[in-house]
Amino acid sequence: MIDFGFAPMEVSVHNMDTADLSLAHWINLHDETFNHCIACGSCAATCTAGQFTNFSFREVCHAIRRGEIKSAIDESEKCMLCGKCTLVCPRNVNTRNIIMLIRKANLTFRP
Amino acid sequence: MKPEGKKRIWSEYQKDIADDKFYFVRSCIRQTFFPGSDTTFLKILREVLGKDVYENPDHTTCTGIGYHTEVVPFPTIQTVVARNFALMREKGYVNYTPSCVTSFGIYTEILETWHHFPEEKEKTRGYLKKATGREFEEPENLAHTSDVLYKFRNEIAAKAKYKLINKHTGKPLKVVDHIGCHYAKMFPSKGVGGAEYPQVLAGLVEAFGGEVIDYPERRHCCGFGFRQYFVQANRGYSISASKKKFESMEPFQPDFIITNCPGCNYFMDRWQYALGEMEGKTYGQNGEGIPVLTYEEVAGLVLGFDPWEMGMQMHQTDVEPLLRKMGVEYDPDKKYKGPNGEDLGKPMSPRFVKENA
Numbered sequence: 329m330i331d332f333g334f335a336p337m338e339v340s341v342h343n344m345d346t347a348d349l350s351l352a353h354w355i356n357l358h359d360e361t362f363n364h365c366i367a368c369g370s371c372a373a374t375c376t377a378g379q380f381t382n383f384s385f386r387e388v389c390h391a392i393r394r395g396e397i398k399s400a401i402d403e404s405e406k407c408m409l410c411g412k413c414t415l416v417c418p419r420n421v422n423t424r425n426i427i428m429l430i431r432k433a434n435l436t437f438r439p
Numbered sequence: 440m441k442p443e444g445k446k447r448i449w450s451e452y453q454k455d456i457a458d459d460k461f462y463f464v465r466s467c468i469r470q471t472f473f474p475g476s477d478t479t480f481l482k483i484l485r486e487v488l489g490k491d492v493y494e495n496p497d498h499t500t501c502t503g504i505g506y507h508t509e510v511v512p513f514p515t516i517q518t519v520v521a522r523n524f525a526l527m528r529e530k531g532y533v534n535y536t537p538s539c540v541t542s543f544g545i546y547t548e549i550l551e552t553w554h555h556f557p558e559e560k561e562k563t564r565g566y567l568k569k570a571t572g573r574e575f576e577e578p579e580n581l582a583h584t585s586d587v588l589y590k591f592r593n594e595i596a597a598k599a600k601y602k603l604i605n606k607h608t609g610k611p612l613k614v615v616d617h618i619g620c621h622y623a624k625m626f627p628s629k630g631v632g633g634a635e636y637p638q639v640l641a642g643l644v645e646a647f648g649g650e651v652i653d654y655p656e657r658r659h660c661c662g663f664g665f666r667q668y669f670v671q672a673n674r675g676y677s678i679s680a681s682k683k684k685f686e687s688m689e690p691f692q693p694d695f696i697i698t699n700c701p702g703c704n705y706f707m708d709r710w711q712y713a714l715g716e717m718e719g720k721t722y723g724q725n726g727e728g729i730p731v732l733t734y735e736e737v738a739g740l741v742l743g744f745d746p747w748e749m750g751m752q753m754h755q756t757d758v759e760p761l762l763r764k765m766g767v768e769y770d771p772d773k774k775y776k777g778p779n780g781e782d783l784g785k786p787m788s789p790r791f792v793k794e795n796a
Contacts, residue, residue, distance in 0.1 A: 330716040334674040336682045 347395030354436075355392065355429050362426055364419040365389050371413035371423055381406050385413055385423055388430070404430040452632045456590040457534035457580040461492045462527040466539030467500045469701035469733075475750025477538050479735040480584050487598060487742060488591055492536075495526050503541040507665045517563040518570060520549050525567065525575035535578035536587060540700035543583040544621030547629050550577060581629075583622060585699035585734050589631055589639045592646035600743030603649030605694070606766035611650040612694040615729075616640040617684070617707065619700025620660055634658050640697050643734055647741045656687035662710060663702035678717075681710040685722040688729070695730040695761050697737055707731045712755045715791035726793040728756035740767055747773050757794040 355362045365386075372384040383406035391400040404427050413423040461484065465477050484490040502519050505511035511519075527535055537543050553560035567573050588595070603612045618630070618637045627633025631642070637658070641651040662681035667673045684707070688696070698704045708731040715721055715728070723729040731754065732740075739749045746767065751758045752774045762769055775783045788794055 329719065332674075332713060332717065333671065334678065335717055336679045336714070337675050339679075339683070 342394045344394075348397060349393070349395050351397045351400065351430070351433055352392045352395075354433060355426060358429055359422055359425050361419075361421045362389070362392075365421050366419055368418060370416045370418060371421075374412045374416045376410055376412065377406050377408050383407065385427070388427075392430075401430055401434050449632075449636065451628055452630075452636055452638075454582070454586065454629060454631060455580060456582045456586045457536075458590075459490050459534075460532055461490065461534050461536040461587065462530065462532035462578075463492045463494045463584070464498050464523065464535070464537045464539075464542065465494070466537070466542065466701045467504070468705065469539065472701060472705045473733055473736075473750060473753055475748065475753070476733040476735045479739040479744065479749050480538060480588070482744070483595065483735065483738055483742065484587070484591075488594060493530055493532055495530060497526055498523055501537070501539075501542040501545045503539070503545040504665060506545065507541070508669055514562065514566060516545065517549055517552070517559065518566040520546060521563045521567045521575045522571055522573060524578060525571075525573040527578060528576050529573075533579040535581050536584055537581075538584040538701075540583065540619030540622040541702065543581075544619075544625050546581055547626045550581065551626065553577070583630070583639075583699065585622075585639050585643075586631060588734055588738055589642050592643050595738050595742065596646040596648075599647065599741045601741050601765050601767060603644060603647045603737075603741065603765070605764045607764065611648055612761075612764065613652050613691060614644045614649045615652050615654055615688045615691065615693040615696050616644065616657070617661055617696060617698045617700075617703050618658075619698070619703050622699060623658075640699055640734060643737065644697060647737065652688070652691045652693055654688045654691055654693075656684050659684050659687070661698070661700070661703035661706050663700075663706045668706070677706070678710050678713060681706055682714060685711065685714070685729070689722045692724055693729055694764060695732055695737075695758075697732050697734060699734055704731055704733055709755050712789050712792055715789055719791050721792050723756075723760075723792075725760075726791075727760055728792045730754065730756055730758040730761045732758070732761075740765065743767075745769065747776070748778075755789075756792065759794070 367386055369386045372378055372386045375383065377383045383403060388400050388403045407427045409424055411424045417423060469476055481492055484492045499519060502511045502516050506516045537546060567575060605612055616637060618634065618640060623630045623634035623637060627635060630639060632638030644651050660680050662677040664677060667677040696707055698707065711722060711728040721728055736749055736751060746762055746769050775785045777783050
């Protein structure tokens, strides 16, 4: 086989009819600001942890909404809880609390 | 849906296509990839249909590729397009006929811009005057070359030497069409059927006796997408899009693909080779690829033109299996000979996609 320096990518399909949204519902129940996120990425832009790792709070929110619970919980472990993201969020999402909720949910929801 | 509703929707996708006196402009990239296609268009219109087609050597690129990759700013491309419109009027023509789908999208976008923002048109008028001293007027009719062949499809079919029928089985050839995104998706009502009811190529195929396959990913991007391909890091995305289309059409065992866009034609032709070399996978019958033809090549074959004069040896995916199915008379020994019999050199064969199986 020839290596052209690029290759076809795996198809990524999210079936929202069968996605496990239990964690999303549970977080909404305990902190409804989760629903206010518009995925602007301000949190990720200001994140210190994100400068040293590939952590992104915006991606964690995406993963939760897509039902990728394991990925969301694993990623949340990278957060240092400094809270800068809470200060910059234009929608007043309580980002730090949501990370805490994801960690708390670990025992219940981890697949 | 009730027939009245269908008729009403279809009426929104009709477009005026000029009948004669075309001002023809070539595609930049197709001159290299499939150099015989534009020549074939001119031959069909002039010699078969007896139409007046003018081609101006002063015409330049529309700079569409530069515009879509953010190298050329919008005022610049508007001025370039205005100059091309000015050249057309200077020669006494009003029916603009580009052979490139990107250009068609650019011209449509700029005409729409001028319609909704007349101040942009006035600014462009000033830029063109300062730059070249020229004045311009909009064309009275803008039609892509595939629109023109669609309009004359029945006249071409009436003069046909061959039909799109498998001579071994007597059944219509199974054809999958692919309409360029910049033809059908940016301004759907400006194309025949838009992306929702892609008729411009289907109409040609049906007029020539073939059977159009409505495969699931018919409206998916071919994978060209300027930034997907020109940025090497994104090429995996480009070939993935093509792969998705090939996988969608493969179960129907199509005899060939017909496209109306230079980029789509190129990528669906070349990526079959690349996928073969990357994954050892082929999508046609008997380990062959699926030939990818331009609409002019299909019309030319039907009219009995010599495939090598139309430049069909330039296709990476071999077209000879299709020629044999159609029963086209051709000389395999002349495939890589020039017009005076000189040897053009034979390219290397792909390792996985079979040729002449």
